[in-house]
Amino acid sequence: xxxxxxxxxxxxxxxxxxxxxxxxxxxxxxxxxxxxxxxxxxxxxxxxxxxxxxxxxxxxxxxxxxxxxxxxxxxxxxxxxxxxxxxxxxxxxxxxxxxxxxxxxxxxxxxxxxxxxxxxxxxxxxxxxxxxxxxxxxxxxxxxxxxxxxxxxxxxxxxxxxxxxxxxxxxxxxxxxxxxxxxxxxxxxxxxxxxxxxxxxxxxxxxxxxxxxxxxxxxxxxxxxxxxxxxxxxxxxxxxxxxxxxxxxxxxxxxxxxxxxxxxxxxxxxxxxxx
Amino acid sequence: xxxxxxxxxxxxxxxxxxxxxxxxxxxxxxxxxxxxxxxxxxxxxxxxxxxxxxxxxxxxxxxxxxxxxxxxxxxxxxxxxxxxxxxxxxxxxxxxxxxxxxxxxxxxxxxxxxxxxxxxxxxxxxxxxxxxxxxxxxxxxxxxxxxxxxxxxxxxxxxxxxxxxxxxxxxxxxxxxxxxxxxxxxxxxxxxxxxxxxxxxxxxxxxxxxxxxxxxxxxxxxxxxxxxxxxxxxxxxxxxxxxxxxxxxxxxxxxxxxxxxxxxxxxxxxxxxxxxxxxxxxxxxxxxxxxxxxxxxxxx
Numbered sequence: 001x002x003x004x005x006x007x008x009x010x011x012x013x014x015x016x017x018x019x020x021x022x023x024x025x026x027x028x029x030x031x032x033x034x035x036x037x038x039x040x041x042x043x044x045x046x047x048x049x050x051x052x053x054x055x056x057x058x059x060x061x062x063x064x065x066x067x068x069x070x071x072x073x074x075x076x077x078x079x080x081x082x083x084x085x086x087x088x089x090x091x092x093x094x095x096x097x098x099x100x101x102x103x104x105x106x107x108x109x110x111x112x113x114x115x116x117x118x119x120x121x122x123x124x125x126x127x128x129x130x131x132x133x134x135x136x137x138x139x140x141x142x143x144x145x146x147x148x149x150x151x152x153x154x155x156x157x158x159x160x161x162x163x164x165x166x167x168x169x170x171x172x173x174x175x176x177x178x179x180x181x182x183x184x185x186x187x188x189x190x191x192x193x194x195x196x197x198x199x200x201x202x203x204x205x206x207x208x209x210x211x212x213x214x215x216x217x218x219x220x221x222x223x224x225x226x227x228x229x230x231x232x233x234x235x236x237x238x239x240x241x242x243x244x245x246x247x248x249x250x251x252x253x254x255x256x257x258x259x260x261x262x263x264x265x266x267x268x269x270x271x272x273x274x275x
Numbered sequence: 276x277x278x279x280x281x282x283x284x285x286x287x288x289x290x291x292x293x294x295x296x297x298x299x300x301x302x303x304x305x306x307x308x309x310x311x312x313x314x315x316x317x318x319x320x321x322x323x324x325x326x327x328x329x330x331x332x333x334x335x336x337x338x339x340x341x342x343x344x345x346x347x348x349x350x351x352x353x354x355x356x357x358x359x360x361x362x363x364x365x366x367x368x369x370x371x372x373x374x375x376x377x378x379x380x381x382x383x384x385x386x387x388x389x390x391x392x393x394x395x396x397x398x399x400x401x402x403x404x405x406x407x408x409x410x411x412x413x414x415x416x417x418x419x420x421x422x423x424x425x426x427x428x429x430x431x432x433x434x435x436x437x438x439x440x441x442x443x444x445x446x447x448x449x450x451x452x453x454x455x456x457x458x459x460x461x462x463x464x465x466x467x468x469x470x471x472x473x474x475x476x477x478x479x480x481x482x483x484x485x486x487x488x489x490x491x492x493x494x495x496x497x498x499x500x501x502x503x504x505x506x507x508x509x510x511x512x513x514x515x516x517x518x519x520x521x522x523x524x525x526x527x528x529x530x531x532x533x534x535x536x537x538x539x540x541x542x543x544x545x546x547x548x549x550x551x552x553x554x555x556x557x558x559x560x561x562x563x564x565x566x567x568x569x570x571x572x573x574x575x
Binding site: 006007010011013014015017018021022024025027028031039040042043044086087089090092093094096097105107108109110111112113114115116117118119120121122123124125126127129130143144146147148150151154179180183201204207208209210211214215225226229230233235240243244247250251254255258259262263265266269270 | 286289290292293294296297298300301304305306307308309311312315320325326328372375376378380381382383384385386388389390391392393395396397398399400401403404405406407408410412413415418422449452453457458461506509510512513516517520531532534535538539544547548550551554555558559561562563565566
C-alpha cells in the first residue's frame with residue numbers, strides 16, 4: 001500500500017516537472033490561437049478565450065509555407081538518402097573488424113562529428129562557390145549536411161551492427177552465400193530497425209537545419225522552413241501569434257513522430273552517444 | 276580483372292569498397308574544407324578574389340588584425356561565459372532530474388523520454404519560442420517573475436546589454452537539459468544496486484551514499500557529458516540567430532556566431548576563416564577529451 005502511495009506521489013511530482021519543462025511548447029500552441037490584442041494583454045491569459053483556428057490556414061497561405069516545407073523535405077530526404085547509402089556500409093565494416101585501422105577510422109569519424117557547422121560554413125561556402133556547386137544550392141546543402149551528420153549516423157548504426165551476431169553471417173557464408181548475398185539477406189534485415197531509427201534522427205536534424213541553408217541558398221523559392229521562419233522574425237516584429245502558428249505547423253509533425261517512436265529514438269540515441 | 280571483381284563481391288574487396296567510398300566523401304567534404312580554412316586564414320580574401328585560388332598570402336596578418344580588434348576580447352569572454360553557464364545549468368538541472376527519475380516509479384521512463392522533445396525540435400523554433408517568452412513588455416517570463424516578486428520592473432532580455440547573453444543562455448539550458456538528463460540516466464542505471472545495499476547495511480545515509488558511491492561511479496559518464504556539452508554549446512548557432520543576432524552591440528556575440536557574421540554579413544571571409552581555425556582547434560581538443568573518456572566503450 002505505501003509502495004502504491006509513493007508511486008502515485010512520484011508520478012504526480014514527475015507530471016508537474018514535465019509540465020514546467022514543456023511550458024514553452026504549450027506557450028507556442030496557446031499564443032498561436034490568440035488574437036492580436038489577447039496576445040499583448042496584461043496579465044497574459046493562459047487559456048485562449050476565443051481561439052483563432054483560422055490562423056493556421058492564413059499563415060500557411062500568406063507565408064507560402066507549402067513551398068518552404070517542401071524544400072525542407074527535399075533537403076532532409078536527400079541528406080538521409082545520401083547518408084544511408086554511404087554510411088550503412090561504413091558502419092558495417094567498422095563494426096565487423098577490430099584492429100588498429102578501425103580504431104583510427106573511428107577516431108577520425110568522431111572528430112569530424114564535432115565540427116560546428118557555423119565554423120565550417122566559411123570554407124565550404126567558398127569552396128562550393130569556386131566549384132560551381134552553388135548553382136544547385138539545395139544539392140549543395142544536402143552535401144554539406146551529409147558530411148556533417150554522417151559521422152553521427154555511422155556511430156549509431158555501428159552500435160546496431162555490433163548487436164547482430166557474427167555467427168549468423170558466417171553460417172550464411174558456409175551455406176554458399178557470397179559476401180554481398182550475406183550482407184543483403186542476413187545482416188541488413190537484422191539491423192533494419194536500428195538503421196531506421198538512426199535515419200529518422202538524421203531526418204529530424206536535417207529538417208530543422210539552418211546555418212548551411214541560410215548561407216548557401218539565396219533564392220527564396222529554394223529556401224527551407226527554418227530560413228523562412230528566420231526571415232519572418234524581423235527585429236521589431238509584433239506578429240507573434242502568426243510566428244507561433246508558423247512554428248506550430250513546422251514542428252508538430254516532428255513532435256508527433258518523436259512521441260510515436262519515443263522509446264526507440266531514446267534508446268538509439270543513448271547507445272550512440274555513450275558507446 | 277576477374278580476381279578483383281570476385282574480391283569485391285566475395286572477399287576483402289567488399290569491405291574495402293564499403294568503407295573507402297564514405298571515407299573519401301568525408302575527406303572531400305570535411306577534410307578538405309578544414310585544410311582550406313587554414314589556408315584562407317593566411318590569405319587576403321575579399322569579394323574580388325573569392326572566385327580565384329591564387330590569392331595573396333599575408334602570413335599571420337589576419338590573426339594579428341583579429342586580436343587587435345576591440346570587440347575580440349569581449350566576444351571571447353562571452354563565449355567562455357556562454358559555455359560555462361550553459362553547461363553548468365544543463366548539467367545541474369539534468370542531474371537533478373535524472374536522480375529524480377532514477378527512483379523508478381511506473382511511467383518514469385516514458386515521461387523522462389518526453390523531455391527530449393526540446394532536443395529534437397529545430398533550433399530556430401526553440402529560438403523563436405524563447406524570443407517571445409523573453410520579450411520585454413509582454414513576455415510571459417517577466418510576468419511570472421513579477422508575480423512571484425523576483426523582479427520589480429520588466430527586464431528587457433533581448434535588448435539590455437546586461438541580459439542579452441543570458442537570454443540565449445536560458446534558452447540553451449532549456450534546450451540541452453533533456454539530453455544531459457537522458458545520458459546521466461543511462462550512467463545511473465549502470466551502477467550496481469548491491470553497492471547501495473551494502474552501504475545501507477554499513478549505515479551510510481543518503482548524502483553519504485551519493486558522495487561515496489554515485490559520484491565516483493559516474494565519473495567517466497560525467498566526463499563524457501561535460502565534454503559533449505562543451506561540443507554542443509560551441510555548435511549552438513540557431514539560438515543566437517533567432518533571439519539576439521549577437522546584439523546589442525556584440526554583448527551577446529560569441530565566436531561561432533561571429534565567425535559566420537564576419538563571413539556572411541561583413542563578407543570578410545579571411546577573418547571568418549581565422550576565427551574558425553582558432554575555435555576548431557579548441558573543439559578538437561574537447562573532442563579528444565570526449566573520445567578518451569568513452570574509449571573503453573568505443574573499443575569494446
